[in-house]
Amino acid sequence: MRVLLIVVALAAGARADVTRPAYLELRETGPGLFDVTWRVPRRGERVLALRAVLPESMLETSPRVVTLTPDAQSTRWRVAAPAWRLDGAAIRIEGPGKARVDTMVRFAFADGTVVVRLLPPGSSSCAFPARRVERSEPYRLQASVLRGLREAATSGAHWILVLALALTRRPRTISLALLGFLAGQLVGMHVVVPASEAWPAA
Numbered sequence: 001m002r003v004l005l006i007v008v009a010l011a012a013g014a015r016a017d018v019t020r021p022a023y024l025e026l027r028e029t030g031p032g033l034f035d036v037t038w039r040v041p042r043r044g045e046r047v048l049a050l051r052a053v054l055p056e057s058m059l060e061t062s063p064r065v066v067t068l069t070p071d072a073q074s075t076r077w078r079v080a081a082p083a084w085r086l087d088g089a090a091i092r093i094e095g096p097g098k099a100r101v102d103t104m105v106r107f108a109f110a111d112g113t114v115v116v117r118l119l120p121p122g123s124s125s126c127a128f129p130a131r132r133v134e135r136s137e138p139y140r141l142q143a144s145v146l147r148g149l150r151e152a153a154t155s156g157a158h159w160i161l162v163l164a165l166a167l168t169r170r171p172r173t174i175s176l177a178l179l180g181f182l183a184g185q186l187v188g189m190h191v192v193v194p195a196s197e198a199w200p201a202a
Contacts (some may be wrong), residue, residue, distance in 0.1 A: 020071065021102040024052045024091070028110040032083040034058070039074045041101060047073045050097035055089035055128065057081040089128045093119060 023039040041048045062078040093103050103119040105126055117126040 021104050022048070022050055022093070022097075023104050023106070024093075025106045025108065026079075027108040029078075030110065032081050032086070033061075034079050034081075035076065036079055037074060037076050039072050040097070042068065042071055042073045048095075048097040048101065050093065050095040050101070050103075053092040053094055054079060055081065055086065055091065057085040057089060083131065086128045087130045090125045091128060092125045094124065098122060098124060 020041045022041065023037070025037040026034045027037075028034055036054070038052045040050045058079040058081040060077055061080050064075050064077040067074045067076075091105060098119075099122050101121060103123070105117040105119065107113075107115040107117075107129055109115075109131070115129045119126060
């Protein structure tokens with residue numbers, strides 16, 4: 001009877017090691033800056049074969065620091081990425097160990113928002129939560145220029161002006177008029193784009 005109890009206890013302990021979830025946390029410390037913690041189950045000298053792959057737009061800005069406890073291996077590092085490139089970006093969980101455990105992914109943002117995803121065994125990815133973010137002035141200007149060019153290319157008034165100028169047969173006049181018209185389009189498009197506009201992911 002005592003032998004049977006020992007066997008059951010060992011089996012329960014082994015099962016607990018297998019079912020302990022992996023854990024990934026991304027804690028925002030500033031716009032586009034995150035502290036990353038990646039923890040995987042460990043038993044003795046064996047660590048579950050599992051790794052977290054962050055979006056390509058996230059660049060590591062510090063060395064990885066690994067610490068061991070009797071039941072887990074934790075890795076910590078820092079990453080940086082343009083905030084507007086993260087919405088919907090995929091975070092992948094790779095390795096044969098993913099078929100054996102759940103993976104909890106926790107996003108803690110600087111404004112206090114917390115989002116948790118639970119990936120069941122076998123699941124390989126989750127999307128970065130969508131956030132309303134604001135692009136910097138250079139990106140707003142770039143978007144305005146592109147909108148202005150599209151507006152000029154599709155404007156009937158623009159093409160009427162081009163035709164009228166072409167009939168004058170004066171290249172200098174045509175060039176100056178077109179440049180002035182295009183500049184007006186671009187400036188107008190830039191003015192109407194609000195600074196607080198929520199931009200889609202690039």
